[in-house]
Amino acid sequence: MFSVFPLYDLDNDSFRVQQLNPEGVEMVPLPGDIHLDALASQSDADVRNWLDGQIESTSCVVVFIGENTAGRRWITYVIGKARELGKPMVGVAIHALADENGAQANAGESPFANSGMSARALSQIETYSPAFATSVFVRSHIRYGLGDWIAAAVREHQRAQSGRSRRQAGLGAKRSSENTG
Numbered sequence: 001m002f003s004v005f006p007l008y009d010l011d012n013d014s015f016r017v018q019q020l021n022p023e024g025v026e027m028v029p030l031p032g033d034i035h036l037d038a039l040a041s042q043s044d045a046d047v048r049n050w051l052d053g054q055i056e057s058t059s060c061v062v063v064f065i066g067e068n069t070a071g072r073r074w075i076t077y078v079i080g081k082a083r084e085l086g087k088p089m090v091g092v093a094i095h096a097l098a099d100e101n102g103a104q105a106n107a108g109e110s111p112f113a114n115s116g117m118s119a120r121a122l123s124q125i126e127t128y129s130p131a132f133a134t135s136v137f138v139r140s141h142i143r144y145g146l147g148d149w150i151a152a153a154v155r156e157h158q159r160a161q162s163g164r165s166r167r168q169a170g171l172g173a174k175r176s177s178e179n180t181g
Contacts, residue, residue, distance in 0.1 A: 001025065001026055002006065002026065002059040002060055002147070002151065002154065003026045003028065003057065003058045003059050004025055004026070004027055004058055004059060004060045004061065004062045004150060005027075005055050005058040005060075005062070005078070005082075005087075005099075006027045006028065006062050006064060007019070007061055007062065007063045007064065007075055007078050007079070007082040008020045008063070008064035008065075008066060008069060008075075008094070009066050009067075009068050009069045009072055010077070012066055012067065012068050012099075012105070013064060013066040013069070013094060013176055014096040015099050015100045015101060015154040016064070016066065016094045016098075017064050017094065019097060019139055020139065020142055020143050020146070021143060022142065022143050022144075022146035022147055024038075025146055025147050025150060028054050028057070028058055031062040043105065047074070048077070051077065051078055051081065052081060055078060055081055055082055055085060055087060055101055056085060058087070059087075059088075059150070059154055060088045060089065060090060060150050060153055060154055061074070061078065061079070061087050061088070061089045061090075062089070062090050062091075062092060062146070063079065063090070063091045063092070063111055063112070064092050064094045065091050065092065065093045065094060065095070065108050065110065065127070066094050066095055066105055066108050067095050067105035067106050067107070067108065067109060068108060069108050069109075069111050070108055070109035070110060070111040070113070070114045071111070072111070073115050075111050076111065076114060079111060079112060079115040079116055079117075080116065082120065083115075083117065085178060086157075086161070088150075088153040088154050088156070088157035088169075089112070089125050089147075089153065090125070090126055090127075090128070090149050090153045091110065091111075091125060091127030091128065092127070092128050092129075092142055092146065092149070093107060093108075093127065093128065093129035093130065093174045094138075094142070095107045095108060096130065096132065096133065097135050097138050097139055097142075098135035102135075104135060107129075110127060110167050112125055112127070121170050124156075126149065126152070126153060128142075128149055130142060130145075151156075
């Protein structure tokens, strides 16, 4: 089971995300699920510290992308921090999930594109957009697919880290032999 930090627009997408209950995934509660008012009254430094601790303790960051997710201050911060900490990230479009009134939203922009990442870094983040028009099918697709998507992101991240370590070890050995030879 993976522990993930779910990232979404608390104002507009809480209901959509709460419908999911993905299999094989433990989602860290967000402030909206626990005490948004208490967190909102904290200083920016306190909010950053809380977010940093949550991100550090998880396997992966999952960004649930709704109509207004991109450009939100704390969403951009968490994406940057997850990148800094080397956490794998997955994007999941949720605009086609119905809200509490049964309405679907328009597709939103990618919050990854607005976070200052290079094109290479952006190409390493998978974003899933269920190809269904009905909220029930979208919800089922995400619920049953999310665990696999997270596992793939974590596996790919570990493979990339392993390859990076091998390259660095190879360079170190090459430098060492050049210095002794």
